[in-house]
Amino acid sequence: MTMIRRRSLLALAGLGGATLSLPTAPARADSPGTAASPGAAAAPGAPARPRVIDLPAPTLRRPVGTVSLHLVDRARQDPFAPVPGPRELMVQLWYPALATGGRARAPYTTPRVAAAIDAGLPLDPGTIAAVRPTARTGAPAVPGALPLLLLGHGRKGGRSNCTALAEELAAHGYLVAAIDHTYDATAVEFPDGRLIRSALLDDPADWDAAERKEIAARVGDIRFVATELTERRTGAQAGLPTADPRRIGVLGHSMGGAAAAEAVRQDDRFAAGLDLDGGLFGSPVAELGLDRPLLLLTSLADHDTWQRWREHQHAWGWQLRARDTGHLSFTDLPHAAAPGGLAGRIPADVYAALFGTITPTRATELTRVYTRSYFDHFLRGRPTPLLNSPSARFPEIEFHWTRDR
Numbered sequence: 283m284t285m286i287r288r289r290s291l292l293a294l295a296g297l298g299g300a301t302l303s304l305p306t307a308p309a310r311a312d313s314p315g316t317a318a319s320p321g322a323a324a325a326p327g328a329p330a331r332p333r334v335i336d337l338p339a340p341t342l343r344r345p346v347g348t349v350s351l352h353l354v355d356r357a358r359q360d361p362f363a364p365v366p367g368p369r370e371l372m373v374q375l376w377y378p379a380l381a382t383g384g385r386a387r388a389p390y391t392t393p394r395v396a397a398a399i400d401a402g403l404p405l406d407p408g409t410i411a412a413v414r415p416t417a418r419t420g421a422p423a424v425p426g427a428l429p430l431l432l433l434g435h436g437r438k439g440g441r442s443n444c445t446a447l448a449e450e451l452a453a454h455g456y457l458v459a460a461i462d463h464t465y466d467a468t469a470v471e472f473p474d475g476r477l478i479r480s481a482l483l484d485d486p487a488d489w490d491a492a493e494r495k496e497i498a499a500r501v502g503d504i505r506f507v508a509t510e511l512t513e514r515r516t517g518a519q520a521g522l523p524t525a526d527p528r529r530i531g532v533l534g535h536s537m538g539g540a541a542a543a544e545a546v547r548q549d550d551r552f553a554a555g556l557d558l559d560g561g562l563f564g565s566p567v568a569e570l571g572l573d574r575p576l577l578l579l580t581s582l583a584d585h586d587t588w589q590r591w592r593e594h595q596h597a598w599g600w601q602l603r604a605r606d607t608g609h610l611s612f613t614d615l616p617h618a619a620a621p622g623g624l625a626g627r628i629p630a631d632v633y634a635a636l637f638g639t640i641t642p643t644r645a646t647e648l649t650r651v652y653t654r655s656y657f658d659h660f661l662r663g664r665p666t667p668l669l670n671s672p673s674a675r676f677p678e679i680e681f682h683w684t685r686d687r
Contacts, residue, residue, distance in 0.1 A: 434538025
């Protein structure tokens with residue numbers, strides 16, 4: 283695949299950005315019931331909706347629990363809210379559970395958020411609601427402090443976008459906290475029924491200023507959630523998981539990867555960062571490098587921000603390219619794209635840039651194994667042979683650049 287220009291990469295972020303014409307109306311708080319219900323009857327002649335789209339189960343047969351938290355940062359004003367107020371977030375946790383008996387299988391997201399994602403891509407109505415994860419809602423967590431991974435979505439994405447990856451990491455002993463970045467995510471639904479849609483412009487007049495503002499908000503969210511889960515112990519009761527403040531990593535897809543790198547630069551609590559195909563926009567990371575490890579796992583052969591980062595990285599660094607992947611191959615969305623009829627609705631070259639030619643199952647496998655190996659090494663001190671050299675098991679992974687110091 284040829285190298286996509288800087289702005290084009292952003293346009294392909296999250297759920298596709300401007301490329302797929304996501305809604306760009308000003309953000310609003312919708313009352314319950316204003317969005318079409320995915321369960322409503324299909325119109326005559328409408329495409330048949332997928333009944334179930336199972337995400338790949340974790341490779342380790344260990345119970346996984348999940349729970350959502352509503353957190354309010356009263357020390358910080360929301361930079362995007364139309365009316366001044368504290369920053370509000372929805373955060374989803376995945377974690378190793380003691381057991382899942384009697385617990386319901388978790389939905390992929392809420393029905394109204396699912397409908398917003400369907401409309402934005404666009405997919406057949408009901409597609410995202412048909413996606414079925416493995417985790418069980420509210421299952422009791424294993425005792426003890428768990429290494430914490432803070433997970434960010436792409437521009438106009440959402441916290442559910444990397445559920446298969448989060449469940450895999452949880453099965454292997456991590457507490458994963460995925461953040462919905464309010465007014466950035468396609469839609470965020472709060473417990474009181476408010477539905478907050480994205481306020482981001484598809485094509486800002488000043489991209490540099492927009493990126494700086496978006497990354498600053500995301501990094502503030504990441505640091506706040508880390509504090510809530512480690513110092514204030516939010517959710518550390520009633521069988522919910524506990525985070526280990528000495529073992530914290532940050533990762534994200536697309537703009538979420540750029541924010542992960544900047545969070546590592548700003549906050550000494552974060553031991554390592556991982557960027558899934560994100561240009562290093564909106565921060566000085568490309569010019570300054572990091573004094574802690576960063577892994578880039580990319581679909582593109584190269585990018586100007588990655589080139590600059592390689593010149594300045596001070597600590598361990600890797601750039602691994604997953605051949606035959608597209609920008610969204612590191613998320614769950616390839617599993618829904620074909621069943622949801624997306625290929626027939628967007629140009630073939632755009633579809634290839636988003637999903638590549640690799641199968642969704644193989645793309646998920648590659649993302650899981652390299653992400654897990656990386657954090658096992660830096661948060662748990664476990665040997666990581668996959669990061670030493672190319673593997674015959676995973677010939678798609680090309681070692682583009684490494685610095686082992």
